Amino acid sequence: KAGVTQTPRYLIKTRGQQVTLSCSPISGHRSVSWYQQTPGQGLQFLFEYFSETQRNKGNFPGRFSGRQFSNSRSEMNVSTLELGDSALYLCASSLSLAREQYFGPGTRLTVT
């Protein structure tokens, strides 16, 4: 069974731009979570979607948003990029809520 896939794998943007990252969960998984990893803050939870509804949200500004489609694929968007948004963005899928999560390889975002 294919794992979690994330596209693109690497991205370079400039301050003020916006970016959209994509995540395809493992087949049959209905929950998708997003995390941000930076050297200073470690791994931090962004949000979780299940059945196209946001079920949980971390402590991030409104510039960070996401959505989930009917096929469980998910996208996250960051608007008005700041230098501090440079990070590895990780997507994880699980069969349902409160179950073990399987992570993708991440998207490395660099904001210049």
Next chain:
Amino acid sequence: DAKTTQPPSMDCAEGRAANLPCNHSTISGNEYVYWYRQIHSQGPQYIIHGLKNNETNEMASLIITEDRKSSTLILPHATLRDTAVYYCIVPSTSPQETSGSRLTFGEGTQLTVNP
């Protein structure tokens, strides 16, 4: 999430068992203990989870104390590829929070397997 405490680093010889401890003294009766690991620059990898009983899968064994206040992840025959940061996580199942799978990652334990 229940707070977890792990040693910052551990070393293990290749081929020997690696025993990674975790304290979670504030764990509630219905909260599971999860273990993940992250190899440098890769996404975290789920290892195992448990509630009360000891668990074993193809990757590792999880030993949970009877009072559930601590646990130990055991890699029976560590290899160089097991060098990674290991995270012990107890996700909250508080009814005040929206049900979900939020994971709170701490600093974890950097396990280094030496040849």
